[in-house]
Amino acid sequence: MMTDPNDDMLDDIFAQARAVTPDPSADLMARILADVVSPASEATLVAGPGLWARLSGMLGGWPALGSLLAATVAGIWIGVAPPATVEDFAASLLGDAVTVSLFAQDGIFDLGDLADG
Amino acid sequence: MKAAPDLIVPVPDDALLIAFANGDAAAARDLATRYLPRVLAQAMRMLADLAEAEDVAQDAMIRLWKIAPDWRQGEAQVSTWLYRVVANLCTDRLRKRRGTIAIDAVTEPADGRPGAVAHMQTNARLVALADALAQLPERQAQAVALRHLEGLANPEIAQIMDISVRSVESLTARGKRALAHIMAGRKAELGYYDD
Incomplete structure (x- = not known):
């Protein structure tokens, strides 16, 4: 059977193509690895939420944080300078104001006796 | 005396890929x-242009x-996936090349070195092959390149191209x-x- 001379040419060129084995240059390797920030470390370094972001996320983001901040400031203010209505309301709930002292009234602050003694 | 068995077993490709995904750069x-030499060679054989082949190799690895x-471990092989991606990227470039002649693709100028003329001749043949591949329907070009430039068997080509072995035979013929x-x-x- 006769072989097609065009096939012979083609087979010869295919063989020459298969012999092409270029060595990747160091530059190409560097280009390929330059952007290699692995997905996991990228998540940590770039997209990873910090403590603040995680807390914010847990609480529902900025709108929720704003409300929380406003409520906190208001609470502190009411504690520092309670309006009369709040004092009255507290009194109505708790009865008369009760003062609790951690120390006996005539205890260690009663230094006069010691000085005199 | 029997040779000691080789205890160094190469890490499987997909294990490396999963390790990379988990932060192991x-x-x-x-x-x-492991793969860049083969990826670059595949692209170079189809395109006969080193700069373009390097771009394709870079693109393929970054896609990986x-x-x-x-x-998904076990679902695909990295080598099969890369063959497919490089073949697709190369036929994309060959399609864009249609109607233009890659006259700058001959990389080495003629000089006085022995073998320089033969080298030029080989380059001219490879460029002619790439130009001819550019004129084929893309699937034919891919099948021919995988069969005759990469020397792969038809079942492997069928897997790469996601077609039947009979279709590979038909496309390559x-x-x-x-x-x-x-x-x-x-x-x-x-x-x-001709003689």
Whole structure:
């Protein structure tokens, strides 16, 4: 059977193509690895939420944080300078104001006796 | 005396890819070392242009990095996936090349070194082959390149191209006939003479 001379040419060129084995240059390797920030470390370094972001996320983001901040400031203010209505309301709930002292009234602050003694 | 068994077993490709996805950047270097030469060679054989082949190789490897987090172990082979991606990227470039002649693709200028002329001749043939591949339907070009430039068996090509073995046989046969027809007119130019 006769072989097609065009096939012979083609087979010869295919063989020459298969012999092409270029060595990747160091530059190409560097280009390929330059952007290699692995997905996991990228998540940590770039997209990873910090403590603040995680807390914010847990609480529902900025709108929720704003409300929380406003409520906190208001609470502190009411504690520092309670309006009369709040004092009255507290009194109505708790009865008369009760003062609790951690120390006996005539205890260690009663230094006069010691000085005199 | 029997030789000691080789205890160093190469880490499987998909294990490296999963390690990379989990933050091990050294695994990417291992994968690149393992596959870049083959990826670059495949692209160079289809395109006959080193700069373009390097771009394709870079593109293919970076696509591998991107797909790493979604890689499903055992479902695909890295080598098969890379063959497919490079073949697709190359036929994309060949399609864009249609109608233009890659006259700058001959990389080495002629000089006085022994073998320089033969080197030029080989380059001219490889460029002619790439030009002819550019004129084939893309699937034919891919099948012919995988069969005759990469030397792969038909079942492997079928897996890469996600088609049946019979389809591979048909594509490679038609593609090779078409290539021979396209290149027939350039025999003398490429240094082939009928006896």
